[in-house]
Amino acid sequence: MLSVTGLRANVGDKEILRGLDLRIGPGEVHAIMGPNGSGKSTLAHVLSGREGYAVTGGTASFEGRDLLALEPEERAQLGLFLAFQYPVELPGVNNTYFLKSALNSIRKARGEDELDAVSFMRLIKEKLKVLHLDDSLLKRAVNAGFSGGEKKRNEIFQMALLEPKLAILDETDSGLDIDALRVVSEGVNALRSPERSMIVVTHYQRLLDYIEPDFVHVLYKGRIIRSGGKELALELEQHGYGWITDEGAAA
Amino acid sequence: MSGELATWLGAATPNGSPAWLEAWRTSARERATALGVPGSKQEAWRYTNPRRLFEQAFDEGAAVLAAEALAPLLVEGLEADRVVLVNGRYAPEHGRLGALPEGVRIDSLARLLAEDPEAVRPHLGALADDPAALFPALNAAGGADGLVVLLAPGARLERPLELLHVTTGERPTLAQPRHLIVLGEGAEARLVERYVGAEPSIAHATNAVLEIDLAAEARLDHERIQHDSAESFHLSTLYLHQQARSRYQGLNIGLGGRWARTDINTRFAGPGAECVLHGLYLSGDGQLIDYHLDVDHAVPDCTSVELFKGILYGQGRAVFDGRVFVAQDAQRTDAAMSNRNLMLSERAEIDTKPQLEINADDVKCSHGTTVGQIDPQMLFYLRARGIPEASARRMLCLGFAEEIIGRLGDEALRAEIAALVGDRLEAAPLD
Ligand SMILES: Nc1ncnc2c1ncn2[C@@H]1O[C@H](COP(=O)(O)OP(=O)(O)OP(=O)(O)O)[C@@H](O)[C@H]1O
Ligand SMILES: [Mg+2]
Numbered sequence: 001m002l003s004v005t006g007l008r009a010n011v012g013d014k015e016i017l018r019g020l021d022l023r024i025g026p027g028e029v030h031a032i033m034g035p036n037g038s039g040k041s042t043l044a045h046v047l048s049g050r051e052g053y054a055v056t057g058g059t060a061s062f063e064g065r066d067l068l069a070l071e072p073e074e075r076a077q078l079g080l081f082l083a084f085q086y087p088v089e090l091p092g093v094n095n096t097y098f099l100k101s102a103l104n105s106i107r108k109a110r111g112e113d114e115l116d117a118v119s120f121m122r123l124i125k126e127k128l129k130v131l132h133l134d135d136s137l138l139k140r141a142v143n144a145g146f147s148g149g150e151k152k153r154n155e156i157f158q159m160a161l162l163e164p165k166l167a168i169l170d171e172t173d174s175g176l177d178i179d180a181l182r183v184v185s186e187g188v189n190a191l192r193s194p195e196r197s198m199i200v201v202t203h204y205q206r207l208l209d210y211i212e213p214d215f216v217h218v219l220y221k222g223r224i225i226r227s228g229g230k231e232l233a234l235e236l237e238q239h240g241y242g243w244i245t246d247e248g249a250a251a
Numbered sequence: 252m253s254g255e256l257a258t259w260l261g262a263a264t265p266n267g268s269p270a271w272l273e274a275w276r277t278s279a280r281e282r283a284t285a286l287g288v289p290g291s292k293q294e295a296w297r298y299t300n301p302r303r304l305f306e307q308a309f310d311e312g313a314a315v316l317a318a319e320a321l322a323p324l325l326v327e328g329l330e331a332d333r334v335v336l337v338n339g340r341y342a343p344e345h346g347r348l349g350a351l352p353e354g355v356r357i358d359s360l361a362r363l364l365a366e367d368p369e370a371v372r373p374h375l376g377a378l379a380d381d382p383a384a385l386f387p388a389l390n391a392a393g394g395a396d397g398l399v400v401l402l403a404p405g406a407r408l409e410r411p412l413e414l415l416h417v418t419t420g421e422r423p424t425l426a427q428p429r430h431l432i433v434l435g436e437g438a439e440a441r442l443v444e445r446y447v448g449a450e451p452s453i454a455h456a457t458n459a460v461l462e463i464d465l466a467a468e469a470r471l472d473h474e475r476i477q478h479d480s481a482e483s484f485h486l487s488t489l490y491l492h493q494q495a496r497s498r499y500q501g502l503n504i505g506l507g508g509r510w511a512r513t514d515i516n517t518r519f520a521g522p523g524a525e526c527v528l529h530g531l532y533l534s535g536d537g538q539l540i541d542y543h544l545d546v547d548h549a550v551p552d553c554t555s556v557e558l559f560k561g562i563l564y565g566q567g568r569a570v571f572d573g574r575v576f577v578a579q580d581a582q583r584t585d586a587a588m589s590n591r592n593l594m595l596s597e598r599a600e601i602d603t604k605p606q607l608e609i610n611a612d613d614v615k616c617s618h619g620t621t622v623g624q625i626d627p628q629m630l631f632y633l634r635a636r637g638i639p640e641a642s643a644r645r646m647l648c649l650g651f652a653e654e655i656i657g658r659l660g661d662e663a664l665r666a667e668i669a670a671l672v673g674d675r676l677e678a679a680p681l682d
Binding site for chain 2: 048049050051052072073076077081082084087088090091092093097101102105109158162
C-alpha cells in the first residue's frame with residue numbers, strides 16, 4: 001500500500017528526514033514513536049504534500065503511484081488522509097459545506113456520483129454519533145473556536161466520513177481527556193478493516209492500549225532506528241528512548 | 252466647463268415648481284458649476300481622476316424597462332415590498348407595495364414635489380450640506396426623482412422594503428436618484444437598496460444621493476448592494492443624521508462598476524446613538540472600488556463601528572478612506588474602525604487610510620488595517636481533504652467574506668451575495 005525508501009527531506013538548509021524506510025501493507029496499523037523533534041510530523045506532512053519541504057532523496061509510492069509527484073488533493077483523492085497534530089481553524093468556512101465539498105471531490109475522483117443533500121446529511125449524522133459529536137458542530141466554521149479536544153475529534157470524524165485507504169494520525173491522542181480518548185479510539189477501531197491501513201503517531205502507550213498496532217517503529221533524527229511488535233511500545237514506556245538511541249547513535 | 256457638466260446639470264426646473272425648490276436647484280447648479288470637474292490634486296480625489304467620467308456622453312434615458320428584463324434582476328426568495336427605479340426614475344408599474352400601515356409614506360420624490368411639495372420640503376437637501384461636494388450638487392441640480400420614505404413617530408415597516416435601481420439603455424445613460432429616508436421617533440424599518448445594470452457591457456452612470464434622518468430611538472437596518480454592470484460608473488453619497496439613542500446598521504456590498512465610489516457621512520446629533528457600518532467589496536481587473544467614510548462623533552456617549560473587508564484580484568484596485576472625528580465634548584465615545592484586505596494577486600492595489608481625529612479625553616477608540624494573502628496552512632488543510640486548489644481558494648475567500656455576508660438580514664440575500672462573490676472568484680485569474 002505504502003512504500004517509502006531512503007526518504008530525505010529538508011526544511012531550508014536543515015535536513016530533517018535522513019533516509020527513512022517504511023513499508024505498510026493493507027490493513028496494517030503501524031505506530032510511530034520517537035522523541036520530540038525527531039521528524040514524525042515532517043514525515044506526515046511530506047507524505048501528504050505540504051509545501052515548504054524539499055525532498056532531496058528517496059521515493060514514496062502509494063497504491064502503485066509516485067506519491068511525491070502528486071498534488072495534496074490528488075493524494076487525498078487516492079485515499080490518503082492526515083489527521084493533523086494541530087488542526088487549522090478556518091473562520092467563516094461552514095463545516096457542512098466543507099465536509100460536502102471534501103466528500104464529493106473524493107467521490108468524483110473515484111468515479112462515484114456526488115451525494116445528494118439528503119443522503120449526505122444521513123451519512124453525516126451517522127458518523128457524528130460514532131464520535132459522540134453534537135449536530136451543532138455542522139453549523140459552525142471549521143475548527144473555529146473548537147476546544148483542543150473537539151478539534152482532534154473533528155479530525156477523526158472527517159476520517160470516518162472520507163473513509164481513506166491510509167490514515168496518518170499525528171498525535172491524535174494529545175489534548176484528549178480520558179473519555180474522549182476512548183471515544184476517538186473506538187471511532188478509529190470502527191474504521192479498521194483488512195483494506196484500510198493506519199499510521200498512528202503517538203508518544204504514549206495509552207493510545208496503543210486502545211488501538212493495537214501490528215508494528216511499532218522508533219523514529220529518531222529522521223530515520224527509523226528500531227521496529228518491532230506492540231511489545232516495543234511497552235519497553236519504550238518503561239525504559240524511555242535512551243537505550244535505543246544510544247545504540248542507534250553508535251550504529 | 253459647463254459643457255462637460257451639461258447632462259449632469261439637467262434641464263431647468265419645470266414651470267410651476269415652488270420658488271424654494273427652484274432656488275435650491277439653482278444654487279446647486281451654481282455650486283456645481285463653480286466647483287467644476289475636480290482634478291486629482293485635490294485631497295478628496297487623491298486616488299481617482301474623475302475626469303474620464305465627464306469626457307463621456309450620456310443620455311438621460313427613459314424610465315422604461317420591460318417586465319421580462321426585470322425578472323432576471325430580482326433576488327429569488329427575497330421577501331420584501333419592492334420599489335423600482337429605472338434610470339433614476341420611479342417606475343410604479345414594477346413596484347410591489349402592500350397596503351401601507353398608518354404613518355407610513357412611500358412614494359416617488361418627483362410625484363411628491365409636484366403634488367405635495369411641503370411634505371418633502373423640510374428634508375430635501377437638509378443633510379446634504381457639504382458645499383465642496385460636487386456629485387451631490389450635480390444630483391441636486393440634475394436629478395429629478397427618487398424614493399421618499401417617511402415614517403411617523405412609532406411607525407414601523409412590517410416587511411423589509413427593497414429599493415431596486417436599474418440602469419438600462421442601448422447607449423450610456425445617466426441616473427441621478429435622490430432618496431429621502433426619514434424615521435420619526437421610535438420608528439423602525441429595514442431597507443434593502445440594490446443597484447443593478449440591465450446591460451453588462453454598457454457604461455451607464457449612477458449618481459445617487461441618500462439623506463437619512465433618524466429621530467430619537469428610531470432604528471434602521473440598511474443593506475446596500477452595489478452590483479452595477481462591469482463597465483458602469485457608480486457614485487453614491489449617503490448623509491446620515493442620528494438623534495439620541497437611534498440605531499443605524501448599514502451593510503455595504505460593493506461588487507460592480509468600473510469605478511464605484513461610495514461616500515458615507517454620518518453625524519451623531521444626540522447621545523446614546525449607535526452607528527454600525529459594515530462593508531464588503533470585491534475588486535478585479537480594471538475596477539476601482541472606492542469607499543470614503545466620515546463619521547462625526549459631535550456629541551457624547553455614541554458608539555460607532557466601521558468594519559470593511561475587501562477581496563482584490565487581478566489588477567483590481569480599492570480605496571478605503573475612513574475618518575472618525577471625535578469632538579471636544581464628545582466624551583465616552585466608543586469608536587472602532589478597521590479595514591481588512593485579502594489580496595489574491597500581486598498586481599492588485601489597495602490604498603487604505605483609516606484615521607482617528609480625537610479631541611476628547613475620555614474615549615475608547617481604535618483603528619486598524621490588514622492587508623494579507625490567503626494563509627497557506629489553511630489552503631493546505633482544505634487540499635489535504637481532497638478539495639482542488641481553486642475551490643479551496645474560493646472557499647477561503649468566501650470564509651473571509653462571511654463575517655460580512657453573514658450579517659445580511661435574510662437567507663435569500665446571503666445566498667445571492669455568496670453566489671455572486673463565488674462566481675466572480677471562479678472567473679478570476681489565479682496569480
Ligand atoms: N517549517 C519549519 N521550519 C524550521 N524547522 C522546522 C520546520 N518544520 C519542522 N522543523 C524542525 O524539524 C524537526 C522535526 O519536526 P517535527 O515537527 O517533524 O517533529 P515531531 O517528531 O513531530 O515532534 P513532536 O513530537 O514534538 O511533534 C524539528 O527540529 C523542527 O523544529
Ligand atoms: Mg509532531
